[in-house]
Amino acid sequence: xxxxxxxxxxxxxxxxxxxxxxxxxxxxxxxxxxxxxxxxxxxxxxxxxxxxxxxxxxxxxxxxxxxxxxxxxxxxxx
Amino acid sequence: xxxxxxxxxxxxxxxxxxxxxxxxxxxxxxxxxxxxxxxxxxxxxxxxxxxxxxxxxxxxxxxxxxxxxxxxxxxxxxxxxxxxxxxxxxxxxxxxxxxxxxxxxxxxxxxxxxxxxxxxxxxxxxxxxxxxxxxxxxxxxxxxxxxxxxxxxxxxxxxxxxxxxxxxxxxxxxxxxxxxxxxxxxxxxxxxxxxxxxxxxxxxxxxxxxxxxxxxxxxxxxxxxxxxxxxxxxxxxxxxxxxxxxxxxxxxxxxxxxxxxxxxxxxxxxxxxxxxxxxxxxxxxxxxxxxxxxxxxxxxxxxxxxxxxxxxxxxxxxxxxxxxxxxxxxxxxxxxxxxxxxxxxxxxxxxxxxxxxxxxxxxxxxxxxxxxxxxxxxxxxxxxxxxxxxxxxxxxxxxxxxxxxxxxxxxxxxxxxxxxxxxxxxxxxxxxxxxxxxxxxxxxxxxxxxxxxxxxxxxxxxxxxxxxxxxxxxxxxxxxxxxxxxxxxxxxxxxxxxxxxxxxxxxxxxxxxxxxxxxxxxxxxxxxxxxxxxxxxxxxxxxxxxxxxxxxxxxxxxxxxxxxxxxxxxx
Numbered sequence: 042x043x044x045x046x047x048x049x050x051x052x053x054x055x056x057x058x059x060x061x062x063x064x065x066x067x068x069x070x071x072x073x074x075x076x077x078x079x080x081x082x083x084x085x086x087x088x089x090x091x092x093x094x095x096x097x098x099x100x101x102x103x104x105x106x107x108x109x110x111x112x113x114x115x116x117x118x119x
Numbered sequence: 120x121x122x123x124x125x126x127x128x129x130x131x132x133x134x135x136x137x138x139x140x141x142x143x144x145x146x147x148x149x150x151x152x153x154x155x156x157x158x159x160x161x162x163x164x165x166x167x168x169x170x171x172x173x174x175x176x177x178x179x180x181x182x183x184x185x186x187x188x189x190x191x192x193x194x195x196x197x198x199x200x201x202x203x204x205x206x207x208x209x210x211x212x213x214x215x216x217x218x219x220x221x222x223x224x225x226x227x228x229x230x231x232x233x234x235x236x237x238x239x240x241x242x243x244x245x246x247x248x249x250x251x252x253x254x255x256x257x258x259x260x261x262x263x264x265x266x267x268x269x270x271x272x273x274x275x276x277x278x279x280x281x282x283x284x285x286x287x288x289x290x291x292x293x294x295x296x297x298x299x300x301x302x303x304x305x306x307x308x309x310x311x312x313x314x315x316x317x318x319x320x321x322x323x324x325x326x327x328x329x330x331x332x333x334x335x336x337x338x339x340x341x342x343x344x345x346x347x348x349x350x351x352x353x354x355x356x357x358x359x360x361x362x363x364x365x366x367x368x369x370x371x372x373x374x375x376x377x378x379x380x381x382x383x384x385x386x387x388x389x390x391x392x393x394x395x396x397x398x399x400x401x402x403x404x405x406x407x408x409x410x411x412x413x414x415x416x417x418x419x420x421x422x423x424x425x426x427x428x429x430x431x432x433x434x435x436x437x438x439x440x441x442x443x444x445x446x447x448x449x450x451x452x453x454x455x456x457x458x459x460x461x462x463x464x465x466x467x468x469x470x471x472x473x474x475x476x477x478x479x480x481x482x483x484x485x486x487x488x489x490x491x492x493x494x495x496x497x498x499x500x501x502x503x504x505x506x507x508x509x510x511x512x513x514x515x516x517x518x519x520x521x522x523x524x525x526x527x528x529x530x531x532x533x534x535x536x537x538x539x540x541x542x543x544x545x546x547x548x549x550x551x552x553x554x555x556x557x558x559x560x561x562x563x564x565x566x567x568x569x570x571x572x573x574x575x576x577x578x579x580x581x582x583x584x585x586x587x588x589x590x591x592x593x594x595x596x597x598x599x600x601x602x603x604x605x606x607x608x609x610x611x612x613x614x615x616x617x618x619x620x621x622x623x624x625x626x627x628x629x630x631x632x633x634x635x636x637x638x639x640x641x642x643x644x645x646x647x648x649x650x651x652x653x654x655x656x657x658x659x660x661x662x663x664x665x666x667x668x669x670x671x672x673x674x675x676x677x678x679x680x681x682x683x684x685x686x687x688x689x690x
Binding site: 068071072074075076077079087088090091092093094095097101102103104105106107108109110111 | 128183207208210214239305308318321322323434435438535536538539
């Protein structure tokens with residue numbers, strides 16, 4: 042199986058992927074992690090809002106709304 | 120006195136635990152960031168009085184907004200920390216727990232929402248967790264009170280865990296991973312039909328129509344409850360009161376005292392809105408016109424808050440609010456502000472940057488009328504036609520968006536994106552809702568009504584000494600010339616600083632046309648916040664930003680008023 046690294050924003054709605062890397066500032070990364078978005082977790086895209094709106098993602102049965110540019114810093118593999 | 124501080128992530132139920140411990144009533148809701156400042160209470164612990172502090176929620180000890188800063192400050196003063204954890208969300212909650220353990224303070228962990236773990240298929244080995252954390256861990260359900268006494272029982276045995284080293288963030292996560300592996304077991308759970316319905320409320324295609332319908336239904340319910348309370352409860356009460364007020368009027372005869380207490384009789388009768396006496400208008404505006412809508416609004420708001428719908432609405436509104444320099448969380452000051460601008464102004468603390476706080480505070484002050492004001496707008500414009508009421512609200516909404524777009528362009532600073540946890544839907548409990556509504560109504564009765572009395576008093580005094588007439592003449596070029604309103608309307612603008620509901624009531628005797636009333640009601644919303652809101656905004660924004668904000672308010676009021684005069688009346 043070939044693993045492809047991509048941003049969570051490129052994952053289709055309804056599909057899940059594994060988080061492999063977070064980028065961006067230190068504070069931002071910590072906030073992501075403390076809200077459950079961490080390396081190794083399975084993340085599912087519930088919806089992407091149009092006009093570059095936020096994504097709603099689900100990690101371990103918990104939903105979080107994340108702005109589009111922030112979400113681009115969550116790298117996943119499928 | 121010993122100080123016990125409640126700490127935990129946002130929306131884990133700290134405020135409910137606080138109420139359980141102290142018996143004090145504080146507002147708790149099902150969305151993150153309800154508590155923006157700490158509340159203090161007292162409880163008895165083995166005969167000694169101890170102080171309990173409810174800190175705002177924080178994800179870690181490195182704060183990212185003002186509310187979190189408050190939480191971190193509270194930690195330094197604590198003799199004992201009660202770390203409230205959402206048991207359904209153990210892993211990420213443990214990050215703060217580990218940080219707290221490293222602070223070398225005695226800690227007790229309250230594993231809240233224990234009941235929900237069962238149907239989510241989460242199994243936590245509490246004993247093992249205690250061994251890992253080396254501090255007492257107590258499962259509990261704060262909403263029902265289950266486990267509260269047991270938690271309190273562990274307060275005295277708590278001591279700072281030994282051998283806790285300061286760890287790096289990465290080390291903490293490694294340790295958490297290790298703990299979770301050993302103490303938590305999760306049975307996989309399939310998505311149910313309820314999950315699909317819940318998801319539909321947050322997806323744009325289905326969520327938007329649902330949001331519009333929800334808001335319309337909410338307003339319809341508020342209006343119906345409000346009208347029925349007036350028609351069947353409050354008006355009949357005033358009918359009973361009228362003969363008493365009339366005999367009072369006869370007894371007082373003519374003169375200043377009569378004007379002060381009863382006001383002017385119109386065709387020999389008391390007109391509750393227009394007479395402007397302490398015992399007539401002073402009672403009728405708050406109880407006969409405003410209170411019924413306040414009750415209705417806060418009941419509805421409590422249902423929306425406790426169900427967990429607001430964070431979903433924030434998500435749906437995010438794209439629009441981002442264009443206005445804020446993010447979706449900006450709906451919280453709007454919703455709270457619709458009840459009363461004071462809590463609305465306090466809630467801007469949850470916004471991360473100065474730019475966001477400035478914009479959301481200014482926009483709320485400009486175009487979010489409080490329920491007291493809305494009730495009065497319905498009261499004076501409703502009899503003409505509901506279209507006029509609608510005109511006021513549509514104008515205000517347009518101003519919110521237009522001023523927001525402008526401010527976003529010209530206010531310097533960052534506007535970070537939304538980053539919001541979406542709590543699960545919960546069935547609101549009737550008792551909690553009634554309690555919360557009562558707390559907010561009590562606030563209205565004790566804080567707002569004195570101002571209203573003061574307003575009536577000042578109007579009478581200023582009228583008697585001729586100040587209001589002088590002021591009217593002074594500002595006539597603006598009121599008459601620019602806004603197309605009678606010059607006596609200046610008095611209403613003056614009173615609006617104190618209470619906007621009373622100010623709108625003062626427009627009634629001026630014999631204005633419906634269009635003029637629309638303009639006056641709109642300007643009264645925009646031009647300046649009431650003094651109570653002003654005080655909070657000044658504290659939250661600081662003097663410099665408050666002055667800027669005030670300039671924006673006055674400029675907006677004058678330009679919108681002039682434009683409306685031109686378009687609606689054609690001056």
